Amino acid sequence: MLISIVVPCFNEEEIIGRFHEHVTKELGDLGHPIEMLYVDDGSKDRTLAILQEIARSDPRTRYVSFSRNFGKEAAMLAGLRSASGDTVVIMDADLQHPPELVRRMVALHEQGFDQVIARRTRKGDRVTRTLTARAYYRLINRLVDVELVDGVGDFRMLSRRSVDAVLELTEYNRFSKGLFAWVGFTTVTFEYENAVREEGRSKWSFSKLLNYGLDGLLSFNDKPLRAALYLGIVLLTIAMAYSTWIVGVTLVNGVETPGYVTLLVALTALAGVQMMMIGVVGEYVGRIYYEVKRRPHFLVQETNIDGAPGGASQPQNRELVHR
Structure with a gap:
């Protein structure tokens, strides 16, 4: 079973090298081959250069680099489209998603679950943020057509049929939490304690969180x-x-x-x-x-993946990339 690890990146030069070393070391004896798939979401720092170096030294590494910043939703979509694994794990590059939990995901997936979701606890969060999040999820679950769980994010393992189902949902305004819940299939959730970001600063400002919350509210109901x-x-x-x-x-x-x-x-x-x-x-x-x-969700500037969607290395896509 090939496992694709999809990692969206945006200005992660301070930690991306350590992340790759940590993940590959932790999953080296997993018993299944892995594919590291990084999506550079138009970073302004040396993230792409570091990914190029990693790809040269580790043949398991693939990367896709956008022409500009298109957002995390587009980065996850590009990763899912490019992943060739029988299962796909989505992780953040800041090590707040503990790589050792992938072992538990694999074990649960082998029991027959299509989606294995890691739900972080609110331990260590500010009281105001915890109360706000709880109020938001109570409100949104009264309105939307799918159930959204507090603490559940993008850190999860998806079976190939779950990935294919998500890729069939082609809407431009994407809210992945809702899309993952909408496709359904057999799902299991387990909890883990929230980890502190080791380097850099969170890209999620209050205004971005507010807009993301409104996207969730409006994307799955009228x-x-x-x-x-x-x-x-x-x-x-x-x-x-x-x-x-x-x-x-x-x-x-x-x-x-x-x-x-x-x-x-x-x-x-x-x-x-x-x-x-x-x-x-x-x-x-x-x-x-x-x-x-009907604009594309993203444009690819550079990739080392043959046949990657929107890849600049593919002649049939050059017109799209340079338009």
């Missing part, structure tokens, strides 16, 4: 649009009831001077609700806009 409809019905009902009450009061007590403050507050609140609903609709329209363009 309930916000339905909520806008329900909210409109509720507001219309309230307006009709209020109008009826005003007419009744006028008929009984005569015409009174209307309340300026009440009118101003009502108009401001309704305008805010309308803008929010327009924003929700705009998010969905924007996603449709990107989907209908």
Whole structure:
């Protein structure tokens, strides 16, 4: 059983060499051949140069380098498309995904599971981040069409049929956590303690995490649009009831001077609700806009993989790469 280790990389020059040494040493006596597949997501540092050196010294190493930064979702997609293994393991390059856990994944996969997922605990996280994450997952699981588990990320082993199923999902706006959950198949999850990043800084700022969370909320349901409809019905009902009450009061007590403050507050609140609903609709329209363009998810600048998708080394793809 060939195991492909897919590793998205972005500005990881400080740790990528140590990561490769650690993983290959840990899995050297695994009993199954491995393929190290690195995806350089348009790094600005020496990540690509280091990957080239590693590939020259280790024949098990393959790499794909993007023409610019396309994001981790595109990097994982490129890795899955290029992986030739019977199973595929997705790992981060910062050693926060302990390589020794791959042994446990292999053992569980051999019991018949198509997806073996490592779920990290929240031990060591800030209290505010833990509470925010728990609230987010409670909310999102009430809305989306698939179940998302707190602590479950991209660190997992996929069988070949699971990989092929994910690759059939060709949408441009990708949210891999949801895609992995959507394809299903037999799945098992085990926990591990969160590891501290050894070098460098996390690429996930608060704004990126917020956008990622919104992607998850909008990618697998249309309930916000339905909520806008329900909210409109509720507001219309309230307006009709209020109008009826005003007419009744006028008929009984005569015409009174209307309340300026009440009118101003009502108009401001309704305008805010309308803008929010327009924003929700705009998010969905924007996603449709990107989907209908049918642009490639990524462009490859360099690779040492024969037949890699979008590879600049392939003559049939040069027009696409240089366009």
